[in-house]
Amino acid sequence: MSQPLPLDEAVRALKRDPTQPVVARVDDLTVEMRTVTAVHPAMAPRTVREALAGVAWHGDETLDELLAFFAEARRHGGSGHVPEL
Secondary structure, three states: OOOOEEHHHHHHHHHHOOOOOEEEEEOOEEEEEOOOOOOOOOOOOOOHHHHHOOOOOOOOOOHHHHHHHHHHHHHOOOOOOOOOO
16 A cells, blocks of 8 residues: 555545556545546436445355445446445
8 A cells, every 4th residue: 555645635646647546545544546437426326225226246255246236336437325234
């Protein structure tokens, strides 16, 4: 992992090369920052049902497969707080 940058430097680094994530230091947290694809609010699913519409579930997906599916959805613009289960 690269040395954490101050937040303002990390943002400048992302602007220089938005394809590469950067590691930043924010108070006592070390965070990784990356750019995401902009999603028009009208195009983003509003509910879980809408997000999962059209997905061909077989019923035998493993937890790892489901987590990978949701991680990929997040990388493609999904956002929001994930509640504690």
